[in-house]
Amino acid sequence: MGKLGNPPGLEPGERWFESSLSDYLNFIKGISNNMSKYRYRIIYMETIMEMRTCKYCSEDHPLETYDVAVRKEGKILYRRWRCTKCQTASKRARKHKLREWFDELKKTFECKSCGEDKFYMLDLHHRDPKEKEISLGDAVRRGWSKDRMMKEIKKCDVLCSNHHRELHYENKITG
Numbered sequence: 555m556g557k558l559g560n561p562p563g564l565e566p567g568e569r570w571f572e573s574s575l576s577d578y579l580n581f582i583k584g585i586s587n588n589m590s591k592y593r594y595r596i597i598y599m600e601t602i603m604e605m606r607t608c609k610y611c612s613e614d615h616p617l618e619t620y621d622v623a624v625r626k627e628g629k630i631l632y633r634r635w636r637c638t639k640c641q642t643a644s645k646r647a648r649k650h651k652l653r654e655w656f657d658e659l660k661k662t663f664e665c666k667s668c669g670e671d672k673f674y675m676l677d678l679h680h681r682d683p684k685e686k687e688i689s690l691g692d693a694v695r696r697g698w699s700k701d702r703m704m705k706e707i708k709k710c711d712v713l714c715s716n717h718h719r720e721l722h723y724e725n726k727i728t729g
């Protein structure tokens with residue numbers, strides 16, 4: 555854990571004038587790379603920020619930008635060792651893998667009504683709407699675990715998009 559007060563981009567000993575934490579986050583996330591604007595801000599940062607070295611990219615970032623993982627009675631007990639930038643990248647990679655896994659799984663399915671087996675044509679239809687937590691598409695977007703996905707999939711029938719639509723239309727008519 556480093557204790558230096560300099561964000562990346564400044565020479566050791568250079569003074570940092572801070573505007574706000576969100577500006578700084580934009581800088582480290584690469585949204586803004588105009589570091590000079592940070593050197594001429596009027597608010598002088600009086601306290602030196604405690605820094606932490608990310609275990610994944612080895613960059614130093616202010617400790618308070620790391621996600622809190624454990625909190626007890628308002629007190630922070632544990633912060634992650636992965637910086638927000640690496641955290642975002644790893645979440646994205648995880649969801650991408652999950653999407654690939656789900657597509658591979660769908661390749662083993664077929665429509666219950668007509669046998670259509672092109673994976674991109676297939677939907678998962680919840681047999682009992684009351685049991686439905688969320689759609690499987692949303693589960694992928696939220697990065698659910700495979701176990702949790704499987705539990706949700708078991709509540710579903712596989713239908714092609716045509717038969718899925720037809721079923722919902724019939725359900726609407728018959729109530």
Ligand SMILES: [Zn+2]
Binds near residue numbers: 608609613
């Ligand atoms: Zn990192």
Ligand SMILES: [Zn+2]
Binds near residue numbers: 665668713714716
């Ligand atoms: Zn079908």
